Amino acid sequence: MTGPDDVLLVHGGTPLEGEIRVRGAKNLVPKAMVAALLGHGPSRLRNVPDIRDVRVVRGLLQLHGVTVRPGDEPGELVLDPTYVESANVADIDAHAGSSRIPILLCGPLLHRLGHAFIPGLGGCDIGGRPIDFHFEVLRQFGATIEKREGGQYLEAPQRLRGCKIRLPYPSVGATEQVLLTAVLAEGVTELSNAAVEPEIEDLICVLQKMGAIIAMDTDRTIRITGVDKLGGYNHRALSDRLEAASWASAALATKGNIYVRGAQQRSMMTFLNTYRKVGGAFEIDDEGIRFWHPGGSLNAIALETDVHPGFQTDWQQPLVVALTQAAGLSIVHETVYESRLGFTSALNQMGAHIQLYRECLGGSACRFGQRNFLHSAVVSGPTKLQGSDMVVPDLRGGFSYLIAALAAEGTSRVHGIDLINRGYENFMQKLKDLGANVEMPGGTAA
Ligand code: EPU
Numbered sequence: 257m258t259g260p261d262d263v264l265l266v267h268g269g270t271p272l273e274g275e276i277r278v279r280g281a282k283n284l285v286p287k288a289m290v291a292a293l294l295g296h297g298p299s300r301l302r303n304v305p306d307i308r309d310v311r312v313v314r315g316l317l318q319l320h321g322v323t324v325r326p327g328d329e330p331g332e333l334v335l336d337p338t339y340v341e342s343a344n345v346a347d348i349d350a351h352a353g354s355s356r357i358p359i360l361l362c363g364p365l366l367h368r369l370g371h372a373f374i375p376g377l378g379g380c381d382i383g384g385r386p387i388d389f390h391f392e393v394l395r396q397f398g399a400t401i402e403k404r405e406g407g408q409y410l411e412a413p414q415r416l417r418g419c420k421i422r423l424p425y426p427s428v429g430a431t432e433q434v435l436l437t438a439v440l441a442e443g444v445t446e447l448s449n450a451a452v453e454p455e456i457e458d459l460i461c462v463l464q465k466m467g468a469i470i471a472m473d474t475d476r477t478i479r480i481t482g483v484d485k486l487g488g489y490n491h492r493a494l495s496d497r498l499e500a501a502s503w504a505s506a507a508l509a510t511k512g513n514i515y516v517r518g519a520q521q522r523s524m525m526t527f528l529n530t531y532r533k534v535g536g537a538f539e540i541d542d543e544g545i546r547f548w549h550p551g552g553s554l555n556a557i558a559l560e561t562d563v564h565p566g567f568q569t570d571w572q573q574p575l576v577v578a579l580t581q582a583a584g585l586s587i588v589h590e591t592v593y594e595s596r597l598g599f600t601s602a603l604n605q606m607g608a609h610i611q612l613y614r615e616c617l618g619g620s621a622c623r624f625g626q627r628n629f630l631h632s633a634v635v636s637g638p639t640k641l642q643g644s645d646m647v648v649p650d651l652r653g654g655f656s657y658l659i660a661a662l663a664a665e666g667t668s669r670v671h672g673i674d675l676i677n678r679g680y681e682n683f684m685q686k687l688k689d690l691g692a693n694v695e696m697p698g699g700t701a702a
Contacts, residue, residue, distance in 0.1 A: 261698055262674045263669055263671050263673065264696060265694065266643070267666075267694070268643055268662050268663060268667070269663075271549075272503075275517060276514065276516060276689055277544075278305075279303050280304050280492075281455050281495060281499075282309055282498070283428070285304050285493050287360060287432055287459050289313045290360045291364070292337055292488065292489070293317065293361070293365070294367065296485060297336075298335060298488045299334070299337075301491055303493040305496070308355075312355040313355070319343035319347050320342070320365065322335055322336065337368075340368045342369055356429065359387055359433070362394055363416070367416065367437075370412050371410060371412070373408070374410065387429075389427050390429065390430055397419060398412060416440070417442050418441045422449050423449045434447045434450070436463075438480035440482060441480075445479070445480045452565075454522075454564065458493065463486075463489075465489040465490070465491060466486040467485065467486045468483060494520070494523065495518040495519065497519070497568075498571065500518070500524060501571045501575070502680070503516050504516065504547035505659060506662065507547040508578040509662070511663075512548065512690070514548070516547065518543075521540045526568070527571050530567060534554050534555055535552070535553070535582070536554070536578070553582070556579070556583060556586040558589075559579075559618070562591055563592065569592035570652050572588065573596065573652040574652065574656045574659055576588060576600065576610070576656065580609075580610070580637050580638070583637060585636050586634070586637070588632065589616055591616075594629035598649060598653075599649050599656060600612065600633060602644065602646040602649075606641040606664055607639050610636075611634045612631075612633050614630055616631075641664035643664045643668040646670055648673060651675060654672065654675050657670050658683075662687075
């Protein structure tokens, strides 16, 4: 349910222009916070954004006896796991449904306490989001898992043992599960078909600073030699390449010009190539990247999402809004999540022409081709967008609706905007800084 405070009126048609800053990655920071549980001694994490996922993990860690306090510099957290303890199940349960991070507490809690209780998980509704890989991995390390009311209870009767694991798909979460568990397990763990996203590399950097021994091969194999003890870390989180790409897409769709301070070329190379093919312009310096619409018409493209180093699925939804403004037929094949294109129906209501297909369109066949999921799209453009009423469906879909509303003629009402706070720090202020004409019906103009 959304209330009046959760609705944003967007008066479209103004190009977004100016500068915003992105801080640490939403898909790294909460995991680095969990890693602090493994150390003997405090850890310092810098460049931490103020987003809901960080607050949820902070709450969960505090429930388990970790003290979390601000450090000396803005955006710094000091996490001290000296007095880790079991949390009250009812308290943990209160976090049920709020995030997908709790599953990653399993390994660290099993090492520290010998048991763990994990509530039902939340996260965006963009497909089934199963956690079977996670539990299979934990079983291979020697954990037992029992379903209890409101969640899963795990036990490690003995010290967890390193093992050989091959993931059925290079899952980001399952790879992190293995890393956070293997570093203190007895012996060597060999993980093949691992995910190798930049956020995973950064988590590996965190763990190495703590004393872990982790080697990455070029063929998606990660080898972890377990150690007996880890210390704390001092780390500056890599910046949020997904948020940066969202603002880049906003610049393109609104014919604007945005300097994204903190955006990094290295983690965005695939996005930048695609942005250039669509006709977007960018300029990279040491502090960030400027993105803009250079005038003229945009080009239709064929796009396939994939695990890193492919085109990241989280970049897809915001860019699709820009593709509604490109001349010709664009093809989008979503191969990571089976239902990440449902958000396009609201774009069609605004005047876009986007047709969804169950077949794998474009390049290669994916896991979803035979399974009846609407996971390919043909976007035909350019189409004028008109303001409309819409409800935020998920984090990236929600930001995409903001972009569409900003690019549209007239006024839109975007309901459920609070969900965007899960992963976009201070987005209302950023919109204001970029000259967006938006207001809360309750009176707060931004
Ligand atoms: N999968 C399974 N079983 C599992 C785990 C995953 O079948 O046990 C499948 C999923 O259903 C999906 C695929 O594997 O089809 C990939 O899922 P993955 O595990 O890689 O995703 P995740 O770890 O749950 C993280 C990010 C997502 C991002 C994906 C892919 C976090 C908190 N979330 O999710 O971010 O899309 O990796 O890169 O790190 C977002 O930021 O909006 C977001 C959804």
